[in-house]
Amino acid sequence: MPECWDGEHDIETPYGLLHVVIRGSPKGNRPAILTYHDVGLNHKLCFNTFFNFEDMQEITKHFVVCHVDAPGQQVGASQFPQGYQFPSMEQLAAMLPSVVQHFGFKYIIGIGVGAGAYVLAKFALIFPDLVEGLVLMNIDPNGKGWIDWAATKLSGLTSTLPDTVLSHLFSQEELVSNTELVQSYRQQIGNVVNQANLQLFWNMYNSRRDLDINRPGTVPNAKTLRCPVMLVVGDNAPAEDGVVECNSKLDPTTTTFLKMADSGGLPQVTQPGKLTEAFKYFLQGMGYRPDWYQSVPWFPPGRWAGVGSLRPWPCPSPQRLPLLPGPSQALASPDRLFTRLLSPPPRPRLCLLS
Incomplete structure (x- = not known):
């Protein structure tokens, strides 16, 4: 891998091109921080506030950061041709090894929101040896049934696509108050993200299957995430019930559940300072300390079999x-x-x- 891949890249994968933005340069054998945004957003709308926060920049200067945009969701994306089959959620996860291989990452620490959290969790289930840790915000591990599908279709008939997506992103209180943040995201979702491409992503997310995870010991041969996980959700956020259920299905010895007060549906936007602090402690729990980065050799925390x-x-x-x-x-x-x-x-x- 070259010393610096800083900038935008289009990566060939088995299911089409992925737009990727690299920030920073690789730091020895340390994992890359790889992000995946929620439906309705792209990496800029989802993560700019969080990664531009001063304390977060102090952390990320010690890692290379890889922002992944779902197909056709990046700024300036061309509209997909008529009849284009958008990748399934499982296929979106299966596209990520091409990114990891292209840049020569040995492992990643994933940060995902909503649909992006689902994709990263699925990726970790399929390719556990590539994932050192996960921060999953607003994740819903449940699939969508016929009733959910019908409700989504009905909502689409009575609301514009940006408003439909907003109800997924923000709490009811935020929507009723029509906060400045909600107004800003309504405008950006409508103008920055290609609407036809967004509709395809939205439809695919709302036809997802169950993540199919179970807490170890609850069922025979239970599948679960093997890496350390930090679950994050805002108090009264629309994803709260899903995150609580996801917490019940993960290994309690490697999972932290963080509920953030006064953060609404997008804690990485409304409370970047608190989330940065939580992320710092999450890294410390994995064996990283910011003031050790320059002096202590790195060992993959999840790969120690024993003394x-x-x-x-x-x-x-x-x-x-x-x-x-x-x-x-x-x-x-x-x-x-x-x-x-x-x-x-x-x-x-x-x-x-x-």
Whole structure:
């Protein structure tokens, strides 16, 4: 991989071209942060506020960031020809290995919202060895049945496409208040995203299948996400019930559920500071510390089979190591750090950020 791929790229995949935007350059063996936006948006509308937040930029300068736009959803996208078959949600997930391979990423930390969260979760189920961790906002693991399909069709007959999508993105309170943010997104969804292409993506998302995950031990041969997961949803957001159900289906020892107060349907837009703080702690739980990036060699947190399979690795002197997070705030010596990173993460708890 070249030293810097910064900029826009169109990547060939088995199911068509994917528009990808790279920010930064690869940092050794560290994973890439790969994002996938929600339906109705693109990477700019979905993530610009979050990734432009000052504290988030302090984090991302240590990683290469890969923003993926769903087919035909990027700014200036050409309209698909008549009869074009939009990829299914499973096929959207199957397009991502081409991106990973093209840029030479060894692993990714995924950040997805809504439809994008579903795609990244499906990707992690199919290709678990490529995913180190996932931040899934507003994810709904449930498929859409005939009743849901009929309701969506009826809504499409009585509302414009931007308004239909807004009801997916924002809480009812935000829509009734017609906040400045809602007005801005109504205008941008209608003018920035190609409406015919958006309709195809919207239709496909609303015909998705169940994610088909179950908490380990609840059913024989249960399938679930093997990597650390942080679930995020705003209080009273339209996706709240879906995220709660997703939490019930994941491994409680590797999952954190974050419910953010006063954030509405798009917490990455309305509360970028709180989300950045949560993401920082999520990275720390995976073995990353911002002030260690330049000095501590990186080991893939999800790929340690046990002490017997590890070999000693160099570590900075104790005097240069920061305090570890936790109640005791004990000084981090090399042995302490080694123990810390080998230990399983604590059991998750519901986090309420107000």
